[in-house]
Amino acid sequence: MFKVPSTGYSIIPLIYIFGEYDDSxxxxxxxxxxENILYSMVSGMAFFALLLLIESDLLKPVFGFLSSLIPWPPRPKVPKDEDSDVAEERKRITNMSTKDLKTSHxxxxxxxxxxYCIFRAVSGLCLGVKKNECFGLxxxxxxxxxTTFKMITGDVRMSYGKGWVRGYSLWYQMRKV
Incomplete structure (x- = not known):
């Protein structure tokens, strides 16, 4: 009967006649x-290099400096109705020097x-755990x-305060923690 023209056979001659055709x-x-291949390769290498910098903690001092420029809310106030045991632990920790805290706990x-933005999730927690002690919150x-355990393990960054695990700082030595 009648031959049905294939799409491929009909488009290719039209490209030769009306359009630009290049084998490359x-x-x-x-x-x-x-251009697309070059852009993909360059951006892939750049993002991979950025990932390596972030994961190796080489940019942590830069992030620390930038975060110090952001004005944080003031230091939390001690609540008036604080439990006596909590107040005693807070007083014990705040009266100790940093060196004593790191070595004795x-x-x-x-x-x-x-x-978290303006919401305060943890407020002025003071805690000291000595060797062979078990603790819970x-x-x-x-x-x-x-949130406290996430800050201790490094999943979430602290907004304010100091912390040490076996003498290593939760701010600067999280890889060793």
Missing amino acids: YYKYGGRGIG EVAIKDLTKY LGVNGAGKT
């Missing part, structure tokens, strides 16, 4: 994909505070227990 698909410029936290839902 990888040509840089024009209808080639050379496996985990030492001083005025640990975390803000008690509190109602939303008191900041999980």
